[in-house]
Amino acid sequence: MAPSAAFATIAAPPALDELCINTLRFLAVDMVQKANSGHPGLPMGSAAMAYALWDRSLKYNPRDPHWPDRDRFILSAGHGCALLYALLHVTGFDLPLEELKLFRQWGSRTPGHPEYGKTPGVEATTGPLGQGLANGVGMAIAEVALGARFNRPGHQIVDHFTYVLVSDGDLEEGISSEAGSIAGHQHLGKLIVLYADNHITIEGSTELTFTEDRMARFAAFGWHVQRVEQSNDVETVALALENARKETDRPSLIAVRTHIGFGSPHKQDTAAAHGEPLGVEEVRLTKEAMNWPVSPAFHIPAEALEHLRRAVDRGGAAQVEWESRFKAFAQEYPALATEFQRVIDRDLPKGWDTDLPAFTPADGPMATRVASGKVIEILGSRLPEMMGGSADLAPSTHTNIDGVGNFEPEDWAGRNMHFGIRENAMGAILNGMALHSGLIPYGGTFLVFCDYMRPPMRLAAMNALPVIYIFTHDSIGMGEDGPTHQPVEQLIGLRSIPGMVVLRPADANETVAAWRVAIGRKQGPVALVLTRQSLPVLDLNLYPAIPTGVLLGGYILADSPTSGRPDIVLIATGSEVPLALEGRERLAAGGVHARVVSMPSTNLFAAQSDDYRARILPTDVPILVIEAGSPVGWQSFVGPRIPVIGIDTFGSSAPGPVVMEHYGFTAENVCRQAHRVLDRKKEKAPCALESPQTMEGSF
Numbered sequence: 001m002a003p004s005a006a007f008a009t010i011a012a013p014p015a016l017d018e019l020c021i022n023t024l025r026f027l028a029v030d031m032v033q034k035a036n037s038g039h040p041g042l043p044m045g046s047a048a049m050a051y052a053l054w055d056r057s058l059k060y061n062p063r064d065p066h067w068p069d070r071d072r073f074i075l076s077a078g079h080g081c082a083l084l085y086a087l088l089h090v091t092g093f094d095l096p097l098e099e100l101k102l103f104r105q106w107g108s109r110t111p112g113h114p115e116y117g118k119t120p121g122v123e124a125t126t127g128p129l130g131q132g133l134a135n136g137v138g139m140a141i142a143e144v145a146l147g148a149r150f151n152r153p154g155h156q157i158v159d160h161f162t163y164v165l166v167s168d169g170d171l172e173e174g175i176s177s178e179a180g181s182i183a184g185h186q187h188l189g190k191l192i193v194l195y196a197d198n199h200i201t202i203e204g205s206t207e208l209t210f211t212e213d214r215m216a217r218f219a220a221f222g223w224h225v226q227r228v229e230q231s232n233d234v235e236t237v238a239l240a241l242e243n244a245r246k247e248t249d250r251p252s253l254i255a256v257r258t259h260i261g262f263g264s265p266h267k268q269d270t271a272a273a274h275g276e277p278l279g280v281e282e283v284r285l286t287k288e289a290m291n292w293p294v295s296p297a298f299h300i301p302a303e304a305l306e307h308l309r310r311a312v313d314r315g316g317a318a319q320v321e322w323e324s325r326f327k328a329f330a331q332e333y334p335a336l337a338t339e340f341q342r343v344i345d346r347d348l349p350k351g352w353d354t355d356l357p358a359f360t361p362a363d364g365p366m367a368t369r370v371a372s373g374k375v376i377e378i379l380g381s382r383l384p385e386m387m388g389g390s391a392d393l394a395p396s397t398h399t400n401i402d403g404v405g406n407f408e409p410e411d412w413a414g415r416n417m418h419f420g421i422r423e424n425a426m427g428a429i430l431n432g433m434a435l436h437s438g439l440i441p442y443g444g445t446f447l448v449f450c451d452y453m454r455p456p457m458r459l460a461a462m463n464a465l466p467v468i469y470i471f472t473h474d475s476i477g478m479g480e481d482g483p484t485h486q487p488v489e490q491l492i493g494l495r496s497i498p499g500m501v502v503l504r505p506a507d508a509n510e511t512v513a514a515w516r517v518a519i520g521r522k523q524g525p526v527a528l529v530l531t532r533q534s535l536p537v538l539d540l541n542l543y544p545a546i547p548t549g550v551l552l553g554g555y556i557l558a559d560s561p562t563s564g565r566p567d568i569v570l571i572a573t574g575s576e577v578p579l580a581l582e583g584r585e586r587l588a589a590g591g592v593h594a595r596v597v598s599m600p601s602t603n604l605f606a607a608q609s610d611d612y613r614a615r616i617l618p619t620d621v622p623i624l625v626i627e628a629g630s631p632v633g634w635q636s637f638v639g640p641r642i643p644v645i646g647i648d649t650f651g652s653s654a655p656g657p658v659v660m661e662h663y664g665f666t667a668e669n670v671c672r673q674a675h676r677v678l679d680r681k682k683e684k685a686p687c688a689l690e691s692p693q694t695m696e697g698s699f
């Protein structure tokens with residue numbers, strides 16, 4: 001599809017092109033040299049192709065970096081960010097030259113790798129190689145999904161391209177195959193990837209490690225592939241981009257034979273140009289060789305700036321043109337236009353969470369994954385922006401929404417996504433969808449496999465992206481599949497990601513409340529950690545605190561029978577809450593008054609006032625924690641000497657209840673350990689009629 005008329009550009013004469021490209025090159029060189037840190041090589045080699053894109057076809061408005069129908073540009077090779085900052089400055093984004101001079105310095109808007117939210121025009125935080133490419137796939141998915149939902153005959157209000165610039169490292173990372181395969185399968189024709197094919201990585205030539213035919217590989221994924229041999233030939237790159245845009249049925253890869261450190265007499269085409277400043281002398285020699293003034297640094301020729309800054313008028317006109325089209329759309333489809341604005345702003349419709357189900361014990365024991373599936377059904381029907389799926393585990397993770405169809409090339413309006421067994425790409429695609437805006441993305445797998453998507457989860461948290469993860473089979477209680485599938489250290493791993501909210505609900509009703517948190521959180525990811533095994537439904541008549549308590553992260557589920565101070569507080573999460581309740585009964589029979597605190601989210605609880613936390617966990621009352629996961633982390637959270645019934649080894653293959661019992665997750669052991677906490681000298685505690693058979697857990 002060709003760019004809209006309002007976006008047609010007039011090519012500069014070749015000499016002016018070269019001046020503009022060298023402006024970008026030397027701004028990057030000077031930034032890295034001044035910071036004495038950074039990566040000059042990729043910017044020097046890729047400046048021409050980036051210029052060809054930004055000057056000839058990229059649809060963006062430097063004065064409004066958030067305009068919904070702009071083209072997206074992601075620098076997946078984030079280490080080359082000096083190039084991106086140079087582009088943003090010269091084209092007129094709010095990034096003054098002063099900021100370029102503060103590259104990589106404390107408090108600047110030009111950090112060492114692009115950070116979403118810090119620099120206007122940066123569409124994604126990049127640096128961990130491969131992630132940006134998969135983010136681009138997510139953005140391209142968001143574009144077609146929103147187009148399918150909102151576009152009407154004669155009204156193409158969602159109609160933009162997603163461009164990604166990748167390096168060898170991006171394509172070496174496995175995620176590029178995961179994401180490339182999905183993009184090809186989905187026929188994402190408006191995804192265009194420029195590949196800086198410079199044959200160099202940090203350790204030397206790509207001949208060392210990377211010798212497959214990359215073009216054939218992407219062609220096999222179903223991509224349209226092109227090669228450009230002369231990276232500095234702006235017209236050829238522009239033509240390849242034009243061809244790529246015309247190819248609407250397949251994503252495009254354009255491999256451009258670039259030269260790392262282009263122009264540097266001693267460092268071009270060597271790994272030395274990759275990750276360190278050229279050096280004062282080499283900068284001088286490079287500038288002389290390319291007929292560029294050696295000083296002052298950060299030189300921007302007036303003609304180049306004048307030409308590049310035309311982006312402001314051009315982008316402004318493109319936006320105005322879109323806005324007038326949107327107005328016409330709004331006149332014909334007012335409700336749809338209001339809805340479009342709502343989802344782009346990630347506002348929730350009124351009443352989205354009214355009358356969510358209240359489960360009763362009469363519903364029978366229910367796994368929290370099953371309860372979650374029921375909530376997804378309801379929320380999915382109320383929130384058409386909910387879109388997601390699973391990494392080939394939907395029947396287990398209960399992530400599908402009935403009746404909304406599959407997202408597939410024949411039906412981009414479908415909302416059930418099949419990511420295939422590609423967790424890393426799934427996470428990064430969800431990030432891309434969230435970065436695009438207009439959708440509430442979610443993805444599911446077994447909790448143990450969240451390790452496969454840790455890199456994108458970390459980025460989601462860093463970027464405060466509203467992505468929802470549904471992790472089922474949440475403990476050794478999942479049973480027969482054994483230690484490879486039984487998560488132990490994953491819970492603390494997730495909780496330790498700054499900005500990630502983890503919720504491990506104790507029953508179906510806590511699951512409803514957990515979903516309320518997840519959908520209501522507009523900034524930052526939420527991980528829902530759910531059981532495979534059935535759990536009793538907690539009676540809301542007996543435990544009325546559940547719906548509001550979950551929102552606070554931890555709350556008193558059942559207090560000591562006397563209104564006074566409890567003898568002990570039992571903190572439990574998820575499937576261990578029923579054990580704590582039963583343990584409390586047994587303790588009561590022995591005259592010990594226990595309070596049960598359900599703590600579905602340590603993250604949310606930690607965010608409450610000191611006052612609230614002290615009310616729930618009085619500082620002078622002993623505590624026992626019960627959680628079928630690694631005990632690491634609890635002590636720093638509740639106190640250094642607090643005992644935990646947890647697991648400090650891997651699980652075992654056997655039916656879930658057997659495994660749980662062997663690792664000490666029984667009401668009897670809860671009772672016994674509570675007695676030990678209260679009176680370590682006591683030999684026998686009145687917790688069971690027979691002598692205990694269980695192991696004690698990592699007490």
Ligand SMILES: Cc1ncc(C[n+]2csc(CCOP(=O)(O)OP(=O)(O)O)c2C)c(N)n1
Nearest residue numbers: 042127128129167168169170200201202274
């Ligand atoms: C996941 C990940 N692993 C390792 C790195 C460290 N690293 C940064 S750039 C790079 C490779 C450089 O080669 P290439 O991608 O070809 O970039 P170029 O040399 O062209 O700048 C590596 C290993 C990283 N940023 N991300």
